[in-house]
Structure formats: C-alpha cells, structure tokens
Amino acid sequence: MKSMVWFVAIAVTLIVGGCSTKSEDAHESAKAATVSEVGVGPIQRVELGALDVALAKKGAVIFEQKCSACHKLDSRYVGPALQGVTQRRKPEWIMNMILNPAEMLEKDPTAKELLATYLTPMTFQNVSHDQARALLEYFRQVDGAVH
Numbered sequence: 106m107k108s109m110v111w112f113v114a115i116a117v118t119l120i121v122g123g124c125s126t127k128s129e130d131a132h133e134s135a136k137a138a139t140v141s142e143v144g145v146g147p148i149q150r151v152e153l154g155a156l157d158v159a160l161a162k163k164g165a166v167i168f169e170q171k172c173s174a175c176h177k178l179d180s181r182y183v184g185p186a187l188q189g190v191t192q193r194r195k196p197e198w199i200m201n202m203i204l205n206p207a208e209m210l211e212k213d214p215t216a217k218e219l220l221a222t223y224l225t226p227m228t229f230q231n232v233s234h235d236q237a238r239a240l241l242e243y244f245r246q247v248d249g250a251v252h
C-alpha cells in the first residue's frame with residue numbers, strides 16, 4: 106500500500122513537471138517573436154512621417170559609400186537585395202540591424218535565419234544614429250513611400 110502511494114506521488118510529480126516545462130517553452134517563443142519585430146539594439150521606436158526627400162538623398166549617398174560593397178537594391182549580392190526591405194521589416198528592426206549587426210545576428214531570430222542563408226556576417230559600418238535614420242528614409246523612398 107505504501108509503495109502505491111509513492112508510485113502515485115512520483116507519477117503526479119512527473120506529469121506536473123512535464124507540463125511546466127512545456128509552458129516555459131511557449132513563453133520563450135512568445136518572447137522571441139516580440140524581439141524579432143523591433144530587433145535587438147538601441148532603437149525601440151521610430152516615428153515615421155511624410156517622406157523626407159532631402160533625408161532620403163543623404164541616405165542614398167551613405168548607401169553608396171558604406172553598403173554597396175555588399176548590397177544591391179534589386180538583386181542578391183553578399184547580402185540580400187534591399188528593395189522591399191521596408192515592407193518585410195519594421196523600421197526599428199532595420200535601424201537596429203544597421204547600428205547593431207553583431208548582436209542582431211547573435212540574438213534576433215530573423216537575423217539569425219538570414220545569416221544561415223548568406224553565411225557572411227554583416228559588420229558595423231561606423232554609422233551614426235542620424236545616418237541610420239537617413240538610410241531608412243532612402244529605403245522608404247526606394248519602396249515608394251510618400252507618407
């Protein structure tokens with residue numbers, strides 16, 4: 106009789122233990138999904154207004170200088186084609202990728218997937234916050250944003 110009690114106690118512990126591990130997993134993936142939206146880095150929120158053409162022009166120049174060694178707009182190069190990037194990623198995510206690529210590639214699920222495809226890690230190009238914002242404006246212009 107005593108051993109029966111032990112058996113039940115152990116079975117209950119195993120079942121409850123099993124369930125709690127499962128719900129922790131679910132919690133982890135929910136967290137990962139949020140991280141993926143804005144990415145990992147200094148940018149938590151970007152306010153977008155009407156397209157700032159002058160800022161986009163600055164971004165185009167920076168793109169030529171600091172990004173074109175690895176990126177084209179319309180085709181794959183060392184990195185992905187960047188046309189359409191403002192449609193597939195949030196503005197915060199794009200700026201965090203530009204300002205904080207090493208940590209993004211280590212922690213952000215979407216960036217990790219890209220690295221698995223492109224195999225070359227994107228490196229920080231000494232871009233200031235304002236330059237990253239100008240690059241974002243340029244990508245918005247490329248993608249046809251007006252407001």
Ligand code: HEC
Nearest residue numbers: 171172175183184185203219220223224225226227230240
């Ligand atoms: C050394 C090559 C290299 C340089 C220079 C570089 N990148 Fe990248 N970039 C990559 C690679 C490769 C990826 C894909 C992720 C990975 O493997 O690191 C990427 C990914 C990205 C992404 C995400 C694209 C997507 O489809 O989500 C953005 C945005 C981006 N780069 C912007 C820039 C900007 C802006 C610059 C210039 C400041 C720049 N990159 C400079 C190689 C580079």
